Amino acid sequence: MPRFRSLLPAIIFTIVYAVVSLSVTNSYYQLVLTLVPVWAVFGLSWNLLSGYTGLISFGHAAFFGIGAYTTALGQIYFDLSPWLLIPIAAMLGGIAGVLIGFPTFRLQGHYFALAMLAYPLAILYVFEWLGFQEVTLPMKRDAPIAYMQFGDPRIYTLVALAIMLATIILTRIIEQSRFGMALLAIKQNEAAAEAAGINTLAWKLRAITLSGAIAAAIGAFYAQVLLVVTPQSVFGMLVSAQALTVAMFGGVGTVWGPVIGSVILIPLAEILHAEAGDRFPGIQGVIFGFAIICVILVAPEGLFWKLRDLLRKRFAKTTTAPTPAASHALQPTAATVTPLPLARKRAATSEIVLEVRNLSRSFGGLKAVQNVSFTLHKNEILGIIGPNGAGKTTLFNLLNGFLRPDGGEVLIGGRNMSGERPHTICEAGIGRTFQVMRPFLRMSISDNVIVGAYVRAKTEDEARKLAADAIARVGLSDVADRVAGELSTKELRLMELARALAGQPRILLLDETLAGLGHGEADEVVAVIQQLARDGITIAIIEHTMQAMVRLVDSFVVLDHGAVITEGEPEVVTRDNRVIEAYLGKKWVAHAPH
Amino acid sequence: MEGFLQALAAGLLIGAVYGLMCVGLGLIFGVMRVINFAHGDFMMLGMYVAFYLFTAAGVQAVFGNVVGPFVAILLAGPVLAVFGYFVHRTLISHVSGTRTASLEGEGHYAQLILTLGIALILQNGGLIVFGSVLASIRTPLSSSAWELGLTSDISVFINKARGIDAIVSLVTMTLLSLLITRSRTGKSLRAAADNPTAATYMGIDVDRAHRVAFALGCGITAIAGGLLATNYPFHPFVGLEYVIVMYAGVVLGGMGSIIGAFWGGMTIGLVQQMSTLILPTQLQNAAIFVVFLLIIFFRPQGFFGRMVERT
Numbered sequence: 034m035p036r037f038r039s040l041l042p043a044i045i046f047t048i049v050y051a052v053v054s055l056s057v058t059n060s061y062y063q064l065v066l067t068l069v070p071v072w073a074v075f076g077l078s079w080n081l082l083s084g085y086t087g088l089i090s091f092g093h094a095a096f097f098g099i100g101a102y103t104t105a106l107g108q109i110y111f112d113l114s115p116w117l118l119i120p121i122a123a124m125l126g127g128i129a130g131v132l133i134g135f136p137t138f139r140l141q142g143h144y145f146a147l148a149m150l151a152y153p154l155a156i157l158y159v160f161e162w163l164g165f166q167e168v169t170l171p172m173k174r175d176a177p178i179a180y181m182q183f184g185d186p187r188i189y190t191l192v193a194l195a196i197m198l199a200t201i202i203l204t205r206i207i208e209q210s211r212f213g214m215a216l217l218a219i220k221q222n223e224a225a226a227e228a229a230g231i232n233t234l235a236w237k238l239r240a241i242t243l244s245g246a247i248a249a250a251i252g253a254f255y256a257q258v259l260l261v262v263t264p265q266s267v268f269g270m271l272v273s274a275q276a277l278t279v280a281m282f283g284g285v286g287t288v289w290g291p292v293i294g295s296v297i298l299i300p301l302a303e304i305l306h307a308e309a310g311d312r313f314p315g316i317q318g319v320i321f322g323f324a325i326i327c328v329i330l331v332a333p334e335g336l337f338w339k340l341r342d343l344l345r346k347r348f349a350k351t352t353t354a355p356t357p358a359a360s361h362a363l364q365p366t367a368a369t370v371t372p373l374p375l376a377r378k379r380a381a382t383s384e385i386v387l388e389v390r391n392l393s394r395s396f397g398g399l400k401a402v403q404n405v406s407f408t409l410h411k412n413e414i415l416g417i418i419g420p421n422g423a424g425k426t427t428l429f430n431l432l433n434g435f436l437r438p439d440g441g442e443v444l445i446g447g448r449n450m451s452g453e454r455p456h457t458i459c460e461a462g463i464g465r466t467f468q469v470m471r472p473f474l475r476m477s478i479s480d481n482v483i484v485g486a487y488v489r490a491k492t493e494d495e496a497r498k499l500a501a502d503a504i505a506r507v508g509l510s511d512v513a514d515r516v517a518g519e520l521s522t523k524e525l526r527l528m529e530l531a532r533a534l535a536g537q538p539r540i541l542l543l544d545e546t547l548a549g550l551g552h553g554e555a556d557e558v559v560a561v562i563q564q565l566a567r568d569g570i571t572i573a574i575i576e577h578t579m580q581a582m583v584r585l586v587d588s589f590v591v592l593d594h595g596a597v598i599t600e601g602e603p604e605v606v607t608r609d610n611r612v613i614e615a616y617l618g619k620k621w622v623a624h625a626p627h
Numbered sequence: 628m629e630g631f632l633q634a635l636a637a638g639l640l641i642g643a644v645y646g647l648m649c650v651g652l653g654l655i656f657g658v659m660r661v662i663n664f665a666h667g668d669f670m671m672l673g674m675y676v677a678f679y680l681f682t683a684a685g686v687q688a689v690f691g692n693v694v695g696p697f698v699a700i701l702l703a704g705p706v707l708a709v710f711g712y713f714v715h716r717t718l719i720s721h722v723s724g725t726r727t728a729s730l731e732g733e734g735h736y737a738q739l740i741l742t743l744g745i746a747l748i749l750q751n752g753g754l755i756v757f758g759s760v761l762a763s764i765r766t767p768l769s770s771s772a773w774e775l776g777l778t779s780d781i782s783v784f785i786n787k788a789r790g791i792d793a794i795v796s797l798v799t800m801t802l803l804s805l806l807i808t809r810s811r812t813g814k815s816l817r818a819a820a821d822n823p824t825a826a827t828y829m830g831i832d833v834d835r836a837h838r839v840a841f842a843l844g845c846g847i848t849a850i851a852g853g854l855l856a857t858n859y860p861f862h863p864f865v866g867l868e869y870v871i872v873m874y875a876g877v878v879l880g881g882m883g884s885i886i887g888a889f890w891g892g893m894t895i896g897l898v899q900q901m902s903t904l905i906l907p908t909q910l911q912n913a914a915i916f917v918v919f920l921l922i923i924f925f926r927p928q929g930f931f932g933r934m935v936e937r938t
Contacts, residue, residue, distance in 0.1 A: 089739060136924055143662045146739055147874055148923050154871065155916035162909040270867055274747060281740060314759065315863075318751030325744035329737050330721055 039209075043201045043288070047194050054190045063186040064258070065303045069295050070193040071255050076279035076291025077200045078247035082240050083277070084286040085213065087220035088138075092149035093276045095133065095156055096126045096245040098268035100252025102160065105168045105262045108180070115181040119253045126249020127242045134241035138234060150273070157268035170260045181257050189258050196254065197292070200247055204288045207243075211487050211496065216240055217286075218473050218484045225471035228433055230459035230488025230536050248276070271318055278321045282328050284337025293336055298324055384411040386571050387432075387463075387540055392441035392451070394431055401427040403595045404441070409540065414566050415573045416582045416603075419592035420616055425575045426468055428592070429542050432573075433465045434458040445540075460488050464533030465542035468575070470525045472517040478528050479504060479513040485532035496535075503535040506568075507561050523554040527561065534565070541565070543574040547581050559585055579607065579616075591615065629781050634900045636783050642896025643793035644854045646889035647800055648869065649876030651848030653888025654803075656877055658820040658840035661723045664742035666848060666873060667866025668749035669707060673849025674856045674865070675753070677703035678762050696766045697795060700853030704846040711845025715838045718745065723837065746866065753863030761860040769857055792854040799850055800889060803843075807885065816840055848873075868912060872899075875919040 054066045075097060083090045103122035107113045113121075137148050173180035183189060207213045215236040218226035227233050256262045266272070283294030302317040309316050332339035387409035394402045402424045409415050417425050430436040432443055434455035443451040445461050453461075464485070473481050482500040490496035504513050507527040512520070517528060526546050533541055543562070547555045559581060566572055576582045582589070582603070589606040591599050593615040599606060606612055652666045663669075680686050681699035690698050722737040768787040776782040807813035818826040819836035827833050852869075855861075876895050880887030895915065902914040 091739075091743070140923060143739060144878075144923050147662075147878075148920055151871060151916040151919050154867070155913045155920075158910060158913035158916075162907060162913070271747070274743060277740070277743070313755045315751030315754035318747045319755070322744045322747030322749075322751065325740055325747070326718065329741045329744065330718070333737055 040202060040205060043198060047198045051191060051194055055187055060186050063190060065300050067190045067193050067258055069299045070197040071251055072275060072279055072299050073292045073295035074197050074200050074251040075248055075276045076295055077204055078244045079276035080280045080291050081204060082244040084280055085216035085220060086237055086240055089146040090149045091146050091273055092152045093248050094153035094268050094272035096129055096248035097252035097272055098153060098156060099125055099129055100249030101256035101262045101267040104253040104256045105170055108170055114179050115257045119250050122253035123246040123250040127246035130242040130245025131238060134238050138237050153268040153273060157264045160264040166263060168262045196251060201288050214484055217476065221473040221475060222471045227455040228459060228465050229485040229532055230456050232456045274321060278325050281335055282324050284335030287337050289337050290335050386411050386446060388444040390442040392431055393439050394427060394436060395439060400595050402431060405597050407590045407600060409571055409573060411571055412566065412569060413571055414586045416586035416589045417573060417575045417592060418577060418579060418582060418589055421577060423592040424595035425592055426544055429465060429544055429575065432542060433463055459536055462539035463542060464536050464538035466529040466533055466544055466546055468544040470529055472525055472528060474518040475516065477514050477516055478509055481517055481528055482531045482535045486535035488536040500535050503531040506534060507531045522549050526558055540571045543572060545575055547576060555581055583607065630904060632783050634904055636785055638897035638900035640789040640793045641900060642893035643796045644851050645872055645876060645896040646892035647796040648848050648851035649873050649888040649892030650800060650885055651844045651851060652873040653877045653885050655841055655844035657885055658816050659723055659837045661738050664739055665746035665749060667870030668746045669711060669845045670848045670852035670869060671753060671863060671866040672749060673703045673707045673852040674861045675757055676706050677853035677856060678764055681764055692766055693768060696764045696857055700850055703853050704850040707849035708842040708846030712838055712842040715841040720834060750864050757863055759862060761862055763860040764856045766857055788857045792857060796854060803847060812839060871919055872915060875922055879922050
């Protein structure tokens with residue numbers, strides 16, 4: 034079973050750690066041994082949100098502190114057992130995650146980070162004001178086990194290890210599911226993920242809920258281990274920083290990162306604190322500070338990735354010799370598709386799949402799209418042309434939901450979808466590619482395309498199958514395992530096409546798919562597009578060069594200054610004076626052939 | 628009514644100093660687009676520098692208790708500017724400026740974390756070096772006030788130290804804006820802020836402009852910190868309390884606008900002092916965080932420039 038296999042290192046690590054910790058009798062060292070998995074779990078919870086989605090949280094202490102105070106106050110006021118309070122804390126943490134995530138995910142980049150910072154600090158003052166400056170957990174001499182107060186400190190370590198193993202397994206499962214893929218896609222290109230049918234807000238909310246729940250649970254356990262809770266020690270800046278530091282130091286976006294970071298940094302900081310803490314209070318913070326600075330300057334992705342890259346390089350050096358076959362395999366992909374020399378007259382059926390009525394959008398005073406109407410028939414290839422700045426890309430952004438129109442309707446299969454979110458429109462059967470390509474750079478081609486398949490696929494297997502089909506249709510099967518960052522422009526264009534195709538769209542919106550391609554390359558891509566049209570997909574394509582388009586499309590819509598100036602068959606449109614004027618200026622109209 | 632006027636006066640006075648503090652951060656953010664998370668801690672350092680210049684380095688002996696503190700505070704500015712210059716040169720320049728011009732998102736990510744590291748070192752290092760005892764730059768002015776009789780029964784008290792703080796702050800602010808609008812250095816700063824690539828083509832050393840901006844920003848904030856220290860006791864972790872005020876001010880004023888940052892800081896000062904009328908004092912700081920969150924929510928991404936991404 035492959036899943037068990039991938040967990041084996043984690044299980045072995047846990048067992049070895051347990052054995053080592055059982056042999057330690059000094060109670061201070063035992064405490065340090067307990068804290069390592071505690072902070073590892075906290076780091077893992079941070080990683081789940083920030084490592085995978087790339088949205089840096091400076092405020093994970095909010096969840097941690099909520100958990101810690103849940104165990105403390107729950108025991109004092111309700112006399113509940115921590116065995117019960119830890120799950121309750123997890124629930125509260127999850128709820129806090131939703132409450133914090135919902136407004137905060139509207140922010141991007143450092144605004145998100147700064148806003149997250151404010152939450153725990155605001156809560157900190159509220160708790161101080163409420164008079165919970167220092168809360169000591171009550172001793173339960175009569176029923177220590179039921180109240181998680183073990184005489185033998187080694188048991189705490191075992192419980193912490195169990196929580197850690199559970200968190201690792203959970204993270205692993207998420208990593209290998211569409212959940213993890215969605216998060217990675219969001220990290221690498223949120224807009225592309227949304228256009229590929231990923232409901233980014235929903236996935237981010239799930240991530241912060243789960244992350245908050247884990248953080249609160251481990252915070253609750255932490256309070257139980259230390260038996261004293263102060264606002265500073267659970268909501269303070271250093272707590273948030275600790276989550277971030279262990280994860281960043283060990284490696285972002287991998288289960289091993291927080292574990293490695295915690296195993297190295299926590300004992301180091303604790304022992305320094307114990308040895309030199311009275312002379313140098315705050316030595317821990319200094320160590321963490323140095324650790325993060327070094328990591329950012331030397332290995333910005335963390336130790337895990339740095340080591341892996343080093344090992345790969347060493348490994349690659351010894352095995353470079355026998356791979357000429359690989360480079361050979363990269364060449365012949367294109368030859369499998371033969372370009373068709375002529376535009377075919379495909380009788381466009383009368384069924385209308387997309388109807389745009391009076392669509393408008395302005396930015397301030399600029400009317401980027403004004404009263405645009407056109408229809409797209411089944412099996413048609415529609416070219417949308419116009420000079421630079423004519424509003425072509427804005428039109429696509431309105432069609433696929435990146436922008437809300439100021440007015441007008443977009444009827445997809447008869448239903449008005451204008452103003453819906455991109456992933457909903459993708460689900461309704463519209464796929465798109467981008468003028469400036471938006472690959473998920475760190476993912477392989479097949480993973481890129483699998484992300485696009487999720488909108489249709491119910492299971493992992495189905496997604497994989499849909500993706501493989503789509504990759505075959507664009508002729509990239511031979512390079513499917515390569516990372517997107519290594520591809521040529523043509524391959525990236527085809528990959529985007531495949532990603533859009535994997536969601537089995539009825540309509541494809543292609544935004545300057547031929548831009549930046551050489552002559553031969555453009556022909557290959559044109560051939561692929563023609564084949565797709567023959568297979569029954571309706572296509573709208575933007576270009577500002579007319580040459581390639583005349584051979585490809587069935588009809589044109591010509592935009593200038595945001596408005597449709599004419600539409601019709603290529604032969605007619607290219608002779609239209611208004612089109613020539615829009616492209617070349619008035620004086621050329623006289624030279625035009627009539 | 629009297630309480631309201633008193634809070635208003637206090638808000639305006641503290642707001643002037645907050646404004647200067649925000650200008651320091653706003654300058655760095657505006658020119659370099661770097662989120663300096665450690666800026667509050669640079670300010671803390673400025674407070675201690677002013678404190679030791681005053682008490683240990685002889686400023687007190689030479690200038691006395693009334694003028695001395697302000698001399699020490701103004702001297703702390705250049706000291707922190709030099710410190711900031713070197714921090715930028717050795718650390719921040721590795722993750723900012725022309726090196727990261729190509730990777731927009733990644734650059735910010737690294738800057739946030741790097742400055743977080745610097746903040747941790749300064750805070751905890753400060754604890755080791757300065758200890759956790761509250762320090763303050765006391766002058767006799769801190770405990771005396773001018774009385775402004777507005778009508779026969781309403782009068783407002785203005786703490787003398789805070790009054791002078793506000794004046795020093797306004798003067799510094801004016802000098803800074805003259806420097807930026809009139810001088811050659813100021814022009815190169817603005818050019819580098821507006822379009823680093825174009826500035827490079829015009830022969831402006833953008834990395835140098837960044838170093839200057841960072842140094843200036845640190846110096847300005849250090850002066851603001853010193854002014855605050857005449858009335859508020861401080862400790863090594865004080866930066867954390869102010870860094871949120873700074874960001875709230877900078878964001879409110881519109882990222883990148885230096886005069887905007889000043890008015891942003893002023894607003895925050897007013898909000899903070901007005902909140903004392905309805906909130907218990909322990910919640911004053913929580914109120915600032917809440918205001919900060921409201922600001923970032925209700926002035927959405929807009930203040931960071933482009934709303935519409937080109938696809």
